Amino acid sequence: MKIxxxxxxxxxxxxxxxxxxxxSGIVTDGVKMSINxxxxxxxxxxxxxxxxxxxAEIVAVSIGSDASQQQLRTxxxxxxxxxxxxxxxGEVQPLHAAHTLLAVIxxxxxxxxxxxxxxxxxDSNQTGxxxxxxxxxxxATFTSKLDLDSDKASCTREVDAGLETIEVDxxxxxxTDLRLNQPRYVKMxxxxxxxxxxxxxxxxxxxxxxxxxxxxxxxxxxPQGRAGGGKKVGNAAELVAALKERGVL
Amino acid sequence: MAKILLIAExxxxxxxxxxxxxVSCAQAIGGDLDIxxxxxxxxxxxxxxxKFEGVARVLTVERPENEAPxxxxxxPQIAALAADYTHVLLPSTTFGKDVMPRVAALLGVAPISDxxxxxxxxTFKRPIYAGNAIVTVKAPAEPLVLGTARxxxxxxxxxxxxxxxxxxxxxxxxxxxxxxxxxxxxxGDRPDLQSASRVVSGGRGxxxxxxxxxxxxxxxxxxxxVGASRAAVDAGFVPNEMQVGQTGKIIxxxxxxxxxxxxxxxHCTGIKDAGTIVAINKDPDAPIFEMADIGLVGDLxxxxxxxxxxxxxxx
Numbered sequence: 001m002k003i004x005x006x007x008x009x010x011x012x013x014x015x016x017x018x019x020x021x022x023x024s025g026i027v028t029d030g031v032k033m034s035i036n037x038x039x040x041x042x043x044x045x046x047x048x049x050x051x052x053x054x055x056a057e058i059v060a061v062s063i064g065s066d067a068s069q070q071q072l073r074t075x076x077x078x079x080x081x082x083x084x085x086x087x088x089x090g091e092v093q094p095l096h097a098a099h100t101l102l103a104v105i106x107x108x109x110x111x112x113x114x115x116x117x118x119x120x121x122x123d124s125n126q127t128g129x130x131x132x133x134x135x136x137x138x139x140a141t142f143t144s145k146l147d148l149d150s151d152k153a154s155c156t157r158e159v160d161a162g163l164e165t166i167e168v169d170x171x172x173x174x175x176t177d178l179r180l181n182q183p184r185y186v187k188m189x190x191x192x193x194x195x196x197x198x199x200x201x202x203x204x205x206x207x208x209x210x211x212x213x214x215x216x217x218x219x220x221x222x223p224q225g226r227a228g229g230g231k232k233v234g235n236a237a238e239l240v241a242a243l244k245e246r247g248v249l
Numbered sequence: 250m251a252k253i254l255l256i257a258e259x260x261x262x263x264x265x266x267x268x269x270x271x272v273s274c275a276q277a278i279g280g281d282l283d284i285x286x287x288x289x290x291x292x293x294x295x296x297x298x299x300k301f302e303g304v305a306r307v308l309t310v311e312r313p314e315n316e317a318p319x320x321x322x323x324x325p326q327i328a329a330l331a332a333d334y335t336h337v338l339l340p341s342t343t344f345g346k347d348v349m350p351r352v353a354a355l356l357g358v359a360p361i362s363d364x365x366x367x368x369x370x371x372t373f374k375r376p377i378y379a380g381n382a383i384v385t386v387k388a389p390a391e392p393l394v395l396g397t398a399r400x401x402x403x404x405x406x407x408x409x410x411x412x413x414x415x416x417x418x419x420x421x422x423x424x425x426x427x428x429x430x431x432x433x434x435x436x437g438d439r440p441d442l443q444s445a446s447r448v449v450s451g452g453r454g455x456x457x458x459x460x461x462x463x464x465x466x467x468x469x470x471x472x473x474x475v476g477a478s479r480a481a482v483d484a485g486f487v488p489n490e491m492q493v494g495q496t497g498k499i500i501x502x503x504x505x506x507x508x509x510x511x512x513x514x515x516h517c518t519g520i521k522d523a524g525t526i527v528a529i530n531k532d533p534d535a536p537i538f539e540m541a542d543i544g545l546v547g548d549l550x551x552x553x554x555x556x557x558x559x560x561x562x563x564x
Contacts, residue, residue, distance in 0.1 A: 138426045
């Protein structure tokens with residue numbers, strides 16, 4: 001089978017995000033960038049499917065500038081067989097990403113598409129669902145357990161009410177949640193090996209995606225902080241009194 | 250004037266409280282508001298939805314395929330209904346997040362996830378980077394505006410209305426490639442974490458699954474829902490759906506009591522819209538005290554029984 005894993009280059013999860021001083025965006029210069037952590041989980045899942053004995057080719061795809069090659073190389077080092085960068089220097093919103101991935105799917109004909117439930121930069125949580133709709137295939141979002149059969153998959157989804165299980169026919173789009181797996185660390189010899197694996201590049205315009213609507217971002221601002229105040233009380237009785245005073249008891 | 254369609258979230262029996270908050274978001278946009286209930290049998294849910302103030306009509310779309318909330322089944326029906334509207338809204342729950350983008354792709358719309366503030370009918374504020382920055386986005390008005398309402402940002406809408414309930418037939422072919430198997434819920438009889446007005450959460454400091462009983466006891470005394478930090482979930486003390494924070498549930502109760510929770514950024518992101526935050530921790534330097542309104546430094550196994558007594562004494 002063929003598994004397509006979509007990955008996005010984002011500011012590393014451990015970096016404290018800062019606004020540009022003029023409020024025109026987020027500071028990215030000199031900031032550590034990584035694979036979106038949920039996409040890393042998606043890739044790990046693909047690798048585990050292959051390691052479980054399934055004959056699987058794993059293709060990592062990213063949409064972005066040349067800099068995204070760095071994250072694709074990491075994906076190759078983790079164990080993807082080959083990588084594809086759809087190159088653009090412009091901003092790519094979810095609908096555009098979904099149409100672009102659809103064009104890649106038309107060429108690649110995967111049996112399964114895996115990606116993170118959301119990217120930790122814009123937090124949109126949209127691209128996987130949009131891709132599934134455009135492809136007219138099933139979607140399993142927030143997946144925390146995935147069992148593949150020959151032509152279908154059982155997916156356990158982390159929904160607000162608990163764990164929901166659905167069965168989907170393949171091919172399908174599965175978006176991954178935090179607890180699906182723990183991604184592996186990349187070892188030095190694998191980084192060396194990854195340099196020899198194929199990484200192809202194609203221009204976004206060559207894929208011929210249609211003109212699409214966009215959200216216009218008109219302002220960036222810092223969130224309002226909580227005053228808190230950290231008033232300390234000495235014991236449980238004082239706590240109850242303080243809560244009464246605030247009118248919450 | 251805006252004509253808004255809100256998609257109700259429900260489990261077949263009762264309306265999910267997130268819907269009431271999305272109604273408030275719709276009211277902030279302003280205009281005519283219809284609520285759509287997709288179900289195999291919409292009865293009680295439609296009845297409840299018709300009670301919100303300011304709702305024009307409740308549309309019920311009843312077919313057996315709508316028994317379970319499958320995005321691939323609901324999306325083409327919502328897309329078909331959407332033609333008469335300027336706005337379509339869903340709550341920003343796992344249900345809304347699953348369904349909304351699928352509708353967006355079918356309609357060719359760039360949608361807005363997690364609306365936290367309505368500036369005007371096409372301009373909204375939403376959080377990015379886990380709430381570490383807020384952006385103002387302007388959506389194209391054509392063909393329509395589609396989004397999810399962040400539940401922690403809106404109060405539940407008032408009741409007191411009596412909208413007409415209208416049955417709708419939609420001639421839409423539905424896919425069969427996705428099948429609902431079941432839901433495993435660990436919730437029990439306690440209030441729903443996402444919508445409860447009071448929440449008591451336990452962290453790593455609670456120590457074990459057995460010790461978590463002390464958290465449940467306090468919660469029951471306060472008629473509160475029970476949550477947990479990621480550390481407590483990862484340690485296996487409680488199931489995943491109880492996790493509060495950036496990677497769990499983002500909540501805004503009137504009272505939030507954090508017990509044995511240090512206050513990692515990822516946890517604080519999930520509670521910063523709460524009314525009053527109480528922190529109980531034996532470490533006086535725990536970061537949770539910085540964001541708490543009331544702090545109590547002490548061993549939770551001593552403090553909680555005392556707190557229960559003090560709560561009893563008050564009655």
